[in-house]
Amino acid sequence: MSITQLGQDQRREALLRRSPKRRTARSVRAARRRDAGLLVQAASGDEAAFMAFFDSTVDAIYRLVRCRHEQEAADRVTCDTYVAAFLRAGEQADSGLSPLAWLATLVPAAHGPYPTGGACAA
Incomplete structure (x- = not known):
């Protein structure tokens, strides 16, 4: 099944089951190389x-979007x-x-300007 064919419930479940991980500078560099590959x-x-x-990046992107x-x-x-x-x-x-960082640049392109009212709103 293609990523573009996943149902909304499947995508939401995949997003919500992730948990943040603590990373060191060495592990961040290794993750960048792995993710680029x-x-x-x-x-x-x-x-x-x-x-x-x-799996490697969804936590950070979801927190940004949230x-x-x-x-x-x-x-x-x-x-x-x-x-x-993916495309x-x-x-x-x-x-x-x-x-x-490249992935973060795709957030506005994927959904237009940001509305206000997210979890970090004052």
Whole structure:
């Protein structure tokens, strides 16, 4: 099954079962190299590599999106971001950005301007 064919409930379940991990500088560098390699593989159609990239990065992206959106919208925006990432995975290497930074640039592209009212709203 393709990432673009996952049902909304399946995507939401995948997002919600993730838990934050504490990382050291060494593990962050290793994760960047691993994630970049996974995106190269995903660009050639390797869905398993993309799902490993998703597993590695979804916590950070969801927290970013959740600061701007209510939960239901955050789930949708996060899913849309990963669909865009899957379709554009080959562009990361030429971007000059780390895989996570590149992915963060896709958040607005996936869902337009941010509304207010997310979990981090004052």
